[in-house]
Amino acid sequence: MTSVGVLGATGAVGQRFIQLLDGHPEFELSVLTASPESAGKRYREAAKWRLDTPIPEDVAEVEVRDTDPDEIPDDTDLLFSALPSSVGERVEPALCEAGFVVSSNSSNDRAADDVPLVIPEVNADHLDLIDVQRDERGWDGALVKNPNCSTITMVPTLAALRQFGLERVHVSTLQAVSGAGYSGVTSMEIIDNAVPHIGGEEAKMETESRKLLGEFADSEVSWHDASVSASCNRIPTLDGHLENVFVETREEPTPEEVAEAFEDAPTLDLPSAPNQLVHVFEEPDRPQPRLDRMLGGGMAVAAGGIQETDTGIQYNCLAHNTIRGAAGASLLNGELLASEGWV
Template sequence: MVAVKAGILGATGAVGQRFVEALANHPWFEITALAASERSAGKTYREAAGWRLDTAMPESVENIEVVPVDPKTVEADVVFSALPADLALSVEPEFAKAGFAVASNASSYRMEKDIPLVIPEVNPEHLGLLEVQQDTRGWDGYIITNPNCSTIVMTITLKPLIQFGLETVQVATMQAISGAGFSGVAAMAIYDNVIPYIGSEEKKMETETLKLLGEFNGSEIVPADMKVSASCHRVPVVDGHTEAIWAGMRDKPTPEEVRESFLKFDPKLGELPSEPGKALIVRDEVDRPQPRLDRNMGKGMSVSVGRIREGIRYIAMGHNTIRGAAGASVLNAELLHSMGKL
């Protein structure tokens, strides 16, 4: 099989490095371009990245020269975007216009009417929007987005609850500092502390979830008819977002029925390379899931759930820069490839 040429925009950042890690030995994709700011362009990736993951930098990327974020300098079929949202707003359409498939992590286009916001295990049928997008915008390429990291972790757990008539969701997050990027939260601010505010995060959880669980009617997404209410908090954990979730359902399932639905959840995607063996892992110990112990389950792609109680109340936890960011985009691109759209 001929490898799909993959570029990474924002390749030196917290999410960009996760993309490099996910794509360096990928069976379908080959990294052909690493792009970042003018500060990094012209340097080798080794010099520019200041590698901060606890796996070794893949040898194959060490000497690649970092290029500016520009469709003329990036050689690829698909670009994975880990750019700051304000920059993604102007840059991603330029790439789509120039014929690239853009798999974006940035929030800029997630809620646009004609841009799919996809979690393969939740709403693969929303990819039908790509045709609407290309017709409307006249682009040769397209943009596909993945949700906010906290939204992904929560929504994967909500999907199996839809069968019980999901009506209301309340969530309180405990979010890792890597979610704010390498230059995000000062050590003096987060050490020995909890910060009960993450800009725009609550609104993203409250709106993106409705789009994800909505129905594609052939031309647009009709948002799910339910209410989501979020309170978001930064905690001194490096990786892994933990969420306390209250789910109100019409059929009032018992905790055991909810546990069974989590255990049986099988999205049947058809063996995509980044798909974890289990999208949801049920922990029955009284004190799990925990970020330090559970974030790398399924190579960081599984979401762990536990403490399922009357209410229904439970805890969900997932790796924010893998399942919640780079891994999510790569899984979207794998799904597109498996459907012949990439």
């Protein structure tokens, strides 16, 4: 078994990591870290558990450590990071310098030239940037990122459409409140309302998608040259980001060809990978967050409403934002790292 730890284990994404790692066939959770205020407490005392399954019994009594390289045992093979970016930008490089491999959901360093930003079914070859990273930074460890929750919902569908020549992408998101964390959006702000602004989200979608779709060659990633524009909105659903996507391509695929491309999206033989990456619905009112966010155990993408427009193709897509869009994405990256010998 591979010994793993969770950084920032008491927060919403950290809790989701613990839920997903419970009973994992390859990873054994041995280390939990959090803020100094939580360090020294048993996990059940440090974390206000908010998920719909109980805290795993073997985790509840684990003592939480401070998030510090000196506090993490040297024999920990892989660390999953749910740290806030303000902490991650300081702690993650120190951990990598100390020899740890970190699979991170934190937003810091996603655009860095030598940091792999990875969706395993889309751009697994970008992991080869680790060699560049180690050479340039002198690290024995490694830092790998997954994209943000709205980007990871859309990009698997865009990757399927690259064969038609992606030129322009316009997306409007309807994002669940869990994407902001438990205390991120107050009830008075979101009930009976929609908020047409999520700070920094649009820029993340517009840049991260192009890096993910880019090609790795000659020790660098050449970002895809498609233009991407995004409008991001918060709505009062708990989980599941729904996105309305408009795509312009050099070729003119029919809706049937687009649906076939989605259904042919590659899958991987990894424990957390869904059997089918993109599920296509023919019903015009699907996908919907409440009905479809748990497809593939929350790791699949749902698509529907595919139709032609005057400029190209329009469709809707959906994914579970704290599973596929956060902890599950980092977990899948960790499985890929292990399968390819980086761990």
